[in-house]
Amino acid sequence: MTPLRALIAFTVLLPLTTLSADERVNPTAPQMSRPNIVWLVSEDNSVHYLKMYSEHGADTPHIAAMASQGLTFNHAFSNAPVCSVARTTLATGCYGPRIGTQFHRRSVEVPMPDGLKMFPESLNEAGYYTANNNKTDYNATAGKNVWNDSSKKATWRNRETGQPFFYMQSFPICHESSLHFTAKQMASEKTEHDPNHVFVAPYHPATPTFRYTYARYLDRMTQMDEQVGAVVEDLTKDGLLEDTFIFYFGDHGGVLPRGKGYAYESGLHVPFVVRIPEKWQHMIDREPGSRVNGFVSFIDFGPTVLNLAGVTVPSQVDGQPFLGPGVTHDDVDAHDEAFGYADRFDEKYDLVRTLRKGRYEYVRNFQPFNFDGLQNNYRYNMLAYQEWRTSYQAGKLNAVQRHFFEARPAEQLFDIESDPYETKNLANDPQFADVLLDMRNRLTSRVKSMPDLSLYPESILAEEAFKNPVNFGQDHKAEIAQLVDVANLSLVPFNEARSGMESALGSPDAMTRYWALIVCSSQGAAAREFVPAAQKLATDDSNGLVQVRAAEFLGLIGAADPQPAIMDALKKSTSAIEAGLMLNSVTLLRDGKPGYKFSIEESILSPAMQKNDTVRRRLEYLSP
Numbered sequence: 001m002t003p004l005r006a007l008i009a010f011t012v013l014l015p016l017t018t019l020s021a022d023e024r025v026n027p028t029a030p031q032m033s034r035p036n037i038v039w040l041v042s043e044d045n046s047v048h049y050l051k052m053y054s055e056h057g058a059d060t061p062h063i064a065a066m067a068s069q070g071l072t073f074n075h076a077f078s079n080a081p082v083c084s085v086a087r088t089t090l091a092t093g094c095y096g097p098r099i100g101t102q103f104h105r106r107s108v109e110v111p112m113p114d115g116l117k118m119f120p121e122s123l124n125e126a127g128y129y130t131a132n133n134n135k136t137d138y139n140a141t142a143g144k145n146v147w148n149d150s151s152k153k154a155t156w157r158n159r160e161t162g163q164p165f166f167y168m169q170s171f172p173i174c175h176e177s178s179l180h181f182t183a184k185q186m187a188s189e190k191t192e193h194d195p196n197h198v199f200v201a202p203y204h205p206a207t208p209t210f211r212y213t214y215a216r217y218l219d220r221m222t223q224m225d226e227q228v229g230a231v232v233e234d235l236t237k238d239g240l241l242e243d244t245f246i247f248y249f250g251d252h253g254g255v256l257p258r259g260k261g262y263a264y265e266s267g268l269h270v271p272f273v274v275r276i277p278e279k280w281q282h283m284i285d286r287e288p289g290s291r292v293n294g295f296v297s298f299i300d301f302g303p304t305v306l307n308l309a310g311v312t313v314p315s316q317v318d319g320q321p322f323l324g325p326g327v328t329h330d331d332v333d334a335h336d337e338a339f340g341y342a343d344r345f346d347e348k349y350d351l352v353r354t355l356r357k358g359r360y361e362y363v364r365n366f367q368p369f370n371f372d373g374l375q376n377n378y379r380y381n382m383l384a385y386q387e388w389r390t391s392y393q394a395g396k397l398n399a400v401q402r403h404f405f406e407a408r409p410a411e412q413l414f415d416i417e418s419d420p421y422e423t424k425n426l427a428n429d430p431q432f433a434d435v436l437l438d439m440r441n442r443l444t445s446r447v448k449s450m451p452d453l454s455l456y457p458e459s460i461l462a463e464e465a466f467k468n469p470v471n472f473g474q475d476h477k478a479e480i481a482q483l484v485d486v487a488n489l490s491l492v493p494f495n496e497a498r499s500g501m502e503s504a505l506g507s508p509d510a511m512t513r514y515w516a517l518i519v520c521s522s523q524g525a526a527a528r529e530f531v532p533a534a535q536k537l538a539t540d541d542s543n544g545l546v547q548v549r550a551a552e553f554l555g556l557i558g559a560a561d562p563q564p565a566i567m568d569a570l571k572k573s574t575s576a577i578e579a580g581l582m583l584n585s586v587t588l589l590r591d592g593k594p595g596y597k598f599s600i601e602e603s604i605l606s607p608a609m610q611k612n613d614t615v616r617r618r619l620e621y622l623s624p
Contacts, residue, residue, distance in 0.1 A: 062229030
């Protein structure tokens with residue numbers, strides 16, 4: 001270990017290694033009747049950056065050692081590609097769009113579903129000591145007893161002698177912010193991985209900036225592994241290693257551009273290893289050193305911990321255990337599906353749902369005109385993001401590299417085995433028509449049965465749903481299903497969709513009109529015959545979001561200047577959340593094609609509305 005790495009590892013683990021002997025639990029205490037469980041969570045990394053999963057990844061010998069004494073999961077998925085949504089999914093065992101926790105950062109902290117507690121609280125009530133060092137980042141209201149200690153000083157060593165514990169530690173060394181370096185730093189700070197020999201994903205330009213960014217991130221993987229190893233060493237010194245299940249995993253996908261914040265494999269597919277203690281090997285229907293091909297998702301992690309601890313798994317969760325009593329090898333391997341969701345990331349809105357089944361991933365872009373590279377202030381702190389966009393604007397990218405800055409298809413289908421970087425959309429390939437239809441139907445069924453609250457705009461949910469999101473969803477399940485049917489008119493040729501679109505545009509229900517206009521934008525120039533209807537809705541509709549969606553359609557196809565209608569809607573809006581969504585359309589229409597020179601003054605919104613995080617971020621970017 002280099003002196004720098006040793007210092008980093010020592011610093012991160014200081015709360016665990018500086019306690020006096022009197023403060024520590026006696027390591028010779030009698031063995032416990034229930035296992036300890038430890039979660040070691042690296043921030044912002046997908047399977048693509050560890051050699052255990054990819055030949056192009058970094059060596060992680062400490063994690064590999066755990067894998068040799070346990071299990072490596074080949075198909076582990078975060079359900080969301082960003083921290084607050086992913087971590088809330090972990091804590092609740094529930095799909096975010098069902099319980100109202102799908103937006104990052106939250107505009108409203110929602111309550112937990114009736115009768116459900118975050119799983120560490122259930123462990124606490126069952127006698128476990130629960131400690132978190134130290135990230136939480138929940139979008140739902142945590143109970144008072146979720147953690148005995150959640151702080152930078154949290155440790156298992158503060159429990160009562162012999163008490164079983166659940167301990168979670170996050171490793172921010174590989175967080176996105178670690179790649180917010182300057183050009184001066186890039187020139188002066190050398191990396192241990194050679195930038196000239198790193199692999200660059202085909203959707204990235206292989207420029208010196210991207211190569212350096214990859215190399216710097218691979219260095220972070222190595223350093224993170226050393227920090228993980230130091231925690232394992234502390235468990236060993238305390239005589240606890242063979243009483244403790246250790247989960248290592250990434251909290252969502254990797255942070256190179258098109259990773260974190262994007263519902264592709266690079267944003268959802270995470271490394272996951274479980275070290276199995278000798279004492280509890282009998283609970284696991286696998287041989288140590290095995291690789292597991294069955295699919296597991298973050299909704300399953302909490303139920304699995306409860307099952308290992310002998311605590312009843314609540315009926316309100318969406319996940320199921322994949323280890324422990326009652327779980328067989330065949331049970332897990334038979335599961336080959338993972339559901340993903342991407343909504344708002346800070347000020348950048350999107351609405352994407354994914355279904356990975358077997359070798360295929362199906363991506364449903366409900367608003368495909370919201371291109372991936374749309375401005376997100378935090379993302380674009382990274383030099384690689386900045387250079388990627390500049391290269392696109394200068395016409396220096398190939399077709400695969402340009403896709404990030406252009407409108408997407410409403411649905412995409414990728415064969416992950418032959419196309420691991422998802423660059424070849426098979427949705428229009430007749431050879432895959434049956435696969436596409438099956439995946440489309442499966443995802444549609446999931447969204448309807450959930451039901452998925454995001455068929456309503458976030459501002460509507462904040463006003464009407466977030467006091468009890470689950471009950472709201474059940475009460476509006478039929479309406480949500482109808483909105484899904486309208487939204488799915490984007491998936492068929494315009495001639496097949498025309499009648500349904502016409503009916504929806506004339507609906508007395510504002511949300512039906514709202515989705516009909518999104519379908520118009522998705523269909524693009526093919527829907528030009530609805531320009532007169534859209535012009536009337538842009539000027540006369542009583543719903544501001546309908547006005548904006550109408551103007552957005554008109555602007556995207558170049559049929560009319562969208563500015564008057566959008567500015568009118570912004571001036572009339574009394575909801576900061578609604579205004580944030582409107583400003584997303586402004587950013588799209590200004591930065592995308594054909595491009596409009598909006599003049600946005602902060603004074604258009606009240607001081608109170610400007611305090612909203614989404615609004616503030618957009619105004620920082622849009623204001624002259």
